Amino acid sequence: MKDLGPLHYFLGVQVTRNSDGLTLSQAKYALEILDRAQMKDCKPMGTPMMPKTKGLTSDVPFPDPAHYRSIVGALQYLSLTRPDLAFSVNFVSQFLHSPSMAHYKMVKRILRYLHGTLDTSLHFSSHSTLKLCAFSDADWAGCPLTRRSTTGYCIFLGSNCISWSAKKQNTVSRSSSEAEYRAMASTTAELTCISFLLRDLGVTLPSAPILFCDNLSALHMTANLVFHARSKHIEIDYHFVPERVALGLLHTRHIPASSQLADIFTKPLGRPALQSLRTKLGLILRLSLRGTIDDNQVFTPTATKPNMETKATQPQSYQDQRQQITPTDTKAIQGNNTQRLQS
Structure with a gap:
């Protein structure tokens, strides 16, 4: 074994250390993906998917399925440090066997969001x-x-998000409670x-992990040891969580x-x-x-310098994690930074 010194770049992930902690970025890898898709000069978008996206039934096949699989596979690795891409990438990955033009159009929108x-x-x-907590959610029959x-x-370790997932369930759920309960399992x-x-x-947790869920019926099934007629078909998951x-x-x-952080992994969301x-x-x-991102406008240059990091306050409690940050506050922060640079 050999000591290579502090970690800076490994397998496409750039690591930056400062007094506040670590920052992981895959900007260089993302540029390579855009270059491979010939979209380095594309128009940016504010969201990776349109809200309330319906099923795609286009019969026009995409002429180059290998190219589709190559781009989507690269996006899957990019989601290693980009949880905001998890749901959209999982969605387009479901059509790898036979992509259509409509599917590739969705991939191009993800790339446009990535460019921005x-x-x-x-x-x-x-x-x-070192408190371990998790947020679980499900989009029933989505x-x-x-x-x-x-x-x-x-899943959060303190204020740091260390694990996330967006995945279609293996079977059809007959109720929203069943879908939420399978997500909890x-x-x-x-x-x-x-x-x-x-x-x-060698890390000792100060307390048992906490699992947050927004479905009361699913939470009641974790505490009630009496089987109901409508929950007998999920006995495996039923036994696992209450145990x-x-x-x-747990x-x-x-x-x-409104405070469910896992909502971003279950459905397309609007920009705010x-x-x-x-x-x-x-x-x-x-x-x-x-500059800034706009769904309908191209980027406009601002008077800020490149590679300047904004100080993002990390939540120190579950209440802080659920605080709302409005787009108005973001614009005010950017305006103050611009005024300081100009002065």
């Missing part, structure tokens, strides 16, 4: 606690083609694996749907909601000459 957010990076704060639900979750399995990993690394709760290895809590959740997940945007 090249300076976005994932931040890990060094001033964080797929218009198969009517399967989408499971989405994100998947999240619980990931929490269990992370707990074992931290234990092997962890009964042993004191606590479940209810949160309102996407920006708010993106900030809460620890994604920060460095101000550069690219």
Whole structure:
């Protein structure tokens, strides 16, 4: 073995260290993807997918399926540091076997969103606690083609988002409670694996992990050990989650749907909601000459210098994670930075 010194760049991930912690970025890798797709000069977009995207039934096949698979595969690796791309990339990945022109149009929109957010990076704060918590959500029958639900979750170690997932469920759920409960089971399995990993690394958790869910029926099933007629078909997941709760290895809590951080992994969101959740997940945007993003306008240059990082306050508690950050506040911050640079 050989000591190569502090980590700066590894497998396409650029690592920046400062007094606040670590920042992970894949800007160079993202530029390579845009160059491969011949979209380095494309018009940026504010969201990776249109809200309320319906099923695509285009019969016009894409002429180069290998190119489609190459771009989507590269985007899958890019989501390693970009949780805001998880749902959209998972959606277009479902058509790798037979992509159509409509599917490639969606991929191009993701690339246009990527072009507008090249300076976005994932931040890990060094001033964080070791409390483990997770947010679980499901979009019931969200797929218009198969009517399967989408499971989405994100797991935090203190204020740092360390794991996330957006995945279509294997079977059709007959109720929203069942879909939410299956999402809780998947999240619980990931929490269990992370707990074992931290234990092997010598990290002691101060308390049992907390799982937040916005569905009261699913939460009641984790505490009620009496089977109901409409829940007998999910007995495997039913036994798994209450067992962890009964042993004191997991606590479940209810949160309102408006505070659900995992919502970004289950459905396409509008620009205000996407920006708010993106900030809460620890994604920060460095101000550069690219300017601001607009769905209908091309970037306009600003008077900021490239590679200048904005100070994003990381949440120190679950209440801080659910604070709303409006687009008006973001514009005010950018305006103050511009005035200081001009002075």
